[in-house]
Amino acid sequence: MKTKGIVRLAFIVGALTLTVATVSNAQRMQRMRMSPEERAKVLADSLALDSTQTAQVVTIFKDQQDAMQKIRDDNQGDFEAMRGAMTDLRKKTDDKIMAILNDTQKAKYQEMMNSRPMGRTRGPRGGGGN
Numbered sequence: 001m002k003t004k005g006i007v008r009l010a011f012i013v014g015a016l017t018l019t020v021a022t023v024s025n026a027q028r029m030q031r032m033r034m035s036p037e038e039r040a041k042v043l044a045d046s047l048a049l050d051s052t053q054t055a056q057v058v059t060i061f062k063d064q065q066d067a068m069q070k071i072r073d074d075n076q077g078d079f080e081a082m083r084g085a086m087t088d089l090r091k092k093t094d095d096k097i098m099a100i101l102n103d104t105q106k107a108k109y110q111e112m113m114n115s116r117p118m119g120r121t122r123g124p125r126g127g128g129g130n
Contacts, residue, residue, distance in 0.1 A: 037062030043097075044113065047105045056100050064093045 034042070040057040043049065049057065067089050067122055075082040094113060 036065055043109075047101065047108055049105070052102050057097060060093060060096045066091060110130075 036058050039061050040049075040054050043052040044055055068086065071082055071085045071089065075085065094109075098109060101109055
């Protein structure tokens with residue numbers, strides 16, 4: 001009798017874990033599919049960007065999108081090379097964005113970068129590191 005209860009509990013926990021992982025992945029994929037304009041709007045709202053800064057961020061995100069596609073095309077199947085190139089691209093994008101921000105916006109953007117999943121686990125920005 002206890003074994004059936006344990007198996008049932010394990011099944012329920014597994015199903016809940018799978019559900020949470022699926023929802024989390026769907027949300028991450030939703031953010032990844034945002035257009036450069038949508039991503040810029042989110043950043044503009046979060047950082048109180050003016051119209052000039054917002055236009056510059058759109059351009060930066062469009063350039064990043066093009067570069068990401070090139071990385072995918074150039075490194076098909078080589079996920080390690082792709083990961084390294086994407087990490088470098090993300091840093092370059094962050095640096096370009098930081099260059100157009102005022103001091104208050106820079107501090108808030110730094111907080112945002114530190115809260116990104118990749119920011120928490122990699123490199124000096126995330127306070128973590130490998």
